[in-house]
Amino acid sequence: MRDLTDEAAIRQTIPLGRAAKGFCGCIERIVVGDAPSSLPAHEIERRLIELGFVEGATVQILHEGFFGRDPIAVRVNGATVALRRREAMAIHAF
Amino acid sequence: MEDLIDVAAARFALVGVPNCGKTALFNALTGSRQKVGNYSGVTVERKIGIARTPGGRKVDVVDLPGTYSLRARSPDEEVTRDVVMGRREGEPVPDLLIAVADATNMRSALRLVLELKAVGRPILLVLNMIDIARWRGIEIDTDVLEQGLGVAVVTATAVRKAGMEALWARIDAMLDAGIALPQPSQWKDPTAGDLRAAQREADRLVALAVRHPAKPDTVTTRIDAVLLHPVAGLVVLLALLFIMFQAVFTWAQPAMDLISAGFDWAGAMTREVVPAGLLQSFVVDGVISGVGSVIVFLPQILILFLFILLLEDLGYMARAAFLMDRIMGGAGLHGRAFIPLLSSFACAIPGIMAARVIDNRRDRLTTILVAPLMTCSARIPVYTLIIGAFIPARTVGGVFSLQGLVMFGLYFAGIVAALGVSFVAKFLFWRKDPTPPFMLDLPDYKMPRLNSIAIGLMTRAKVFLNRAGTTIFSMMVVIWVLATFPRPPAGATEPGIFYSFAAMIGKLIEPLLAPIGFNWQISIALVPGMAAREVAVAALGTVYAIQGGNDEAIGQVLAHQWSLATALSLLAWYIFAPQCASTLAVIKRETGGAKWMWVTFFYMLALAYVASFATYQIAVLLGAG
Numbered sequence: 150m151r152d153l154t155d156e157a158a159i160r161q162t163i164p165l166g167r168a169a170k171g172f173c174g175c176i177e178r179i180v181v182g183d184a185p186s187s188l189p190a191h192e193i194e195r196r197l198i199e200l201g202f203v204e205g206a207t208v209q210i211l212h213e214g215f216f217g218r219d220p221i222a223v224r225v226n227g228a229t230v231a232l233r234r235r236e237a238m239a240i241h242a243f
Numbered sequence: 244m245e246d247l248i249d250v251a252a253a254r255f256a257l258v259g260v261p262n263c264g265k266t267a268l269f270n271a272l273t274g275s276r277q278k279v280g281n282y283s284g285v286t287v288e289r290k291i292g293i294a295r296t297p298g299g300r301k302v303d304v305v306d307l308p309g310t311y312s313l314r315a316r317s318p319d320e321e322v323t324r325d326v327v328m329g330r331r332e333g334e335p336v337p338d339l340l341i342a343v344a345d346a347t348n349m350r351s352a353l354r355l356v357l358e359l360k361a362v363g364r365p366i367l368l369v370l371n372m373i374d375i376a377r378w379r380g381i382e383i384d385t386d387v388l389e390q391g392l393g394v395a396v397v398t399a400t401a402v403r404k405a406g407m408e409a410l411w412a413r414i415d416a417m418l419d420a421g422i423a424l425p426q427p428s429q430w431k432d433p434t435a436g437d438l439r440a441a442q443r444e445a446d447r448l449v450a451l452a453v454r455h456p457a458k459p460d461t462v463t464t465r466i467d468a469v470l471l472h473p474v475a476g477l478v479v480l481l482a483l484l485f486i487m488f489q490a491v492f493t494w495a496q497p498a499m500d501l502i503s504a505g506f507d508w509a510g511a512m513t514r515e516v517v518p519a520g521l522l523q524s525f526v527v528d529g530v531i532s533g534v535g536s537v538i539v540f541l542p543q544i545l546i547l548f549l550f551i552l553l554l555e556d557l558g559y560m561a562r563a564a565f566l567m568d569r570i571m572g573g574a575g576l577h578g579r580a581f582i583p584l585l586s587s588f589a590c591a592i593p594g595i596m597a598a599r600v601i602d603n604r605r606d607r608l609t610t611i612l613v614a615p616l617m618t619c620s621a622r623i624p625v626y627t628l629i630i631g632a633f634i635p636a637r638t639v640g641g642v643f644s645l646q647g648l649v650m651f652g653l654y655f656a657g658i659v660a661a662l663g664v665s666f667v668a669k670f671l672f673w674r675k676d677p678t679p680p681f682m683l684d685l686p687d688y689k690m691p692r693l694n695s696i697a698i699g700l701m702t703r704a705k706v707f708l709n710r711a712g713t714t715i716f717s718m719m720v721v722i723w724v725l726a727t728f729p730r731p732p733a734g735a736t737e738p739g740i741f742y743s744f745a746a747m748i749g750k751l752i753e754p755l756l757a758p759i760g761f762n763w764q765i766s767i768a769l770v771p772g773m774a775a776r777e778v779a780v781a782a783l784g785t786v787y788a789i790q791g792g793n794d795e796a797i798g799q800v801l802a803h804q805w806s807l808a809t810a811l812s813l814l815a816w817y818i819f820a821p822q823c824a825s826t827l828a829v830i831k832r833e834t835g836g837a838k839w840m841w842v843t844f845f846y847m848l849a850l851a852y853v854a855s856f857a858t859y860q861i862a863v864l865l866g867a868g
Contacts, residue, residue, distance in 0.1 A: 179435075185677035186677050186678070186679070186680060187603060187605070187676055187678065187679040187680075188679065191435055193680060194435045195314070195433075195434075195438055196311075196316075196680070197682070198435060198438040198439055198442055199311035199312055199351065199354075199438060200311070200684065201350055201351060201442070203442045203443065203446070204439070205443075205446075206446075211464060211471075212467055212468075212471035212472070212473075212476075213473065214473060214565070214568065214569050215473035215474060215476075215477060215566075216569040216573075217569065218473075219568075219569055220565060220569065220578070222565060222685055226350055226446070227347075227348050227459075228348050228350065228351070228684065229467075229686075229687075230682065230683070230684055230685065231561070231564070231681070231683040231684075231685050232680070232681060232682045232683070233568070233680065233681050233682075236680045236682060
């Protein structure tokens with residue numbers, strides 16, 4: 150577990166998987182929860198990082214799908230990435 | 244010089260993240276024929292070409308599947324890792340890694356370069372699509388990047404000749420100076436922490452070396468506001484598909500007529516030159532009409548691929564996967580399965596091969612399993628024949644033609660069956676597996692390049708003709724032998740095929756097919772039809788001994804000989820039946836064993852039998868027997 154500064158602890162973060170379309174923020178941390186997936190948590194974490202989701206990157210939800218507002222298209226530091234809300238739950242932004 | 248490699252036999256390998264224009268660069272370097280796409284992971288095979296530098300040197304260039312790291316998450320990426328690390332048997336170790344980055348967005352590419360450095364081979368980083376970056380007002384200081392990364396950096400525009408000059412000059416200069424021998428590899432599987440640190444370092448370098456314009460380019464975002472809109476996006480996707488199928492059926496017709504006229508003419512000419520007998524029968528009925536019955540689909544396949552290539556190059560295919568993900572996910576399919584299934588409307592074989600872009604094995608298997616249910620163009624002649632003969636040409640509701648509606652219904656039944664089967668497969672085989680994630684890069688829109696589309700279409704045409712010339716040709720020979728031998732006895736009153744092996748097999752299976760309304764003539768036609776669906780039309784012509792064998796004449800005879808119930812039953816059969824030897828062979832190859840081939844064969848056979856049985860019995864009950 151990474152140490153969080155006091156300032157960060159107070160900050161209100163929201164998992165990107167729950168954020169609405171138009172949400173614009175900055176990634177505070179990537180924490181993959183224990184929701185069942187075909188991939189282990191550390192693999193999901195690595196894939197998210199490879200697509201550019203790292204702490205400090207700016208994110209914006211540009212588009213969302215019709216059914217269940219899923220998947221979402223996220224602008225992350227100049228690139229656009231499509232992912233499901235379930236995986237986006239690991240991305241905590243403020 | 245001992246510490247330099249022998250530049251006469253130098254080998255370069257192209258490495259890069261998906262959508263960075265790597266394949267376009269490969270084409271520009273080697274002039275080789277290869278597909279250029281915009282959909283993540285379109286380069287599914289390693290491609291080799293020979294580059295001739297302006298300095299007169301010869302270099303082997305290997306194009307590798309796009310990857311975000313050397314971790315190798317899919318069979319594709321394993322190829323990249325193994326070639327880069329020199330682990331692949333019989334594959335020379337590359338002397339220089341050409342890392343390709345999209346100059347408009349190089350975050351992930353720079354992280355990959357940092358990882359590649361650990362492999363210990365010399366690296367040349369090419370910032371591709373620099374013209375687009377400059378046009379958008381992005382300024383890149385390559386000196387800062389060279390210093391920060393510790394590798395050579397050069398800019399390029401792969402799709403323009405002038406855009407390649409700096410890269411060629413750099414390659415010649417490097418070859419003149421001599422390329423250093425590789426150092427021992429320090430690479431190890433990066434942890435999340437390693438990746439994080441590398442991405443931070445890459446972001447630091449981007450901040451130092453790249454100046455973004457005050458007003459960022461928003462063209463892609465504005466287009467996406469419509470094309471990825473929850474409602475409008477789906478409407479546009481459906482409209483695109485509609486236009487595509489209209490084009491496949493209407494534009495292709497003149498070319499198809501021309502091709503079949505050409506083969507008819509070739510057959511007639513042969514009849515005049517070659518004396519009647521076994522040889523004439525082999526050349527005319529076996530070779531010319533057999534291969535011709537397949538090559539006639541080339542225009543339809545090319546038009547379908549023209550659309551697919553255009554949409555890929557535009558960057559739309561990844562969007563289609565985004566729009567379809569949830570809809571297909573409900574049936575247990577991955578959003579990425581959309582493109583393979585779309586290709587399967589032309590032919591299941593490229594569709595099954597395109598499933599390689601799906602990294603999860605479960606998703607890939609499901610896609611392969613249901614791809615043959617998509618109505619491929621080989622079913623069209625059978626559908627057209629039976630619909631033309633049995634469904635009256637009248638309009639329904641004032642606008643729709645009844646024949647067109649039946650055709651649409653057959654396509655629709657195929658799609659519904661594919662969704663249903665994948666849903667059942669999910670429960671049968673993978674009930675306990677949780678759904679794999681869907682993460683996909685949505686590239687910026689780009690104008691498709693005529694050149695790369697042309698190269699892509701040429702490749703498709705070559706693959707198809709090659710198949711027609713080898714697999715289908717040998718199948719046709721087998722069918723001809725089955726339908727010709729043993730020869731009819733002296734004084735035979737019936738057509739020759741009645742005494743052949745095909746007839747024996749047909750009569751043998753007839754009792755099995757009687758409950759679904761097939762007579763023994765159909766049973767015979769189904770035997771050669773196992774090789775390829777469309778062959779059944781020609782076989783029916785032979786069985787009913789129709790001279791000239793054009794489809795109209797066959798239709799007229801069938802309309803008198805069959806009941807409506809039999810005709811409908813045969814249509815239902817063709818939606819599902821696994822009547823394509825090439826497809827089954829490709830499934831075996833792509834899944835790495837016979838198991839899934841047999842699964843596909845038997846589930847399709849079972850579905851076909853059940854569907855035909857139900858159709859026939861219901862139709863008979865309703866008085867159509």
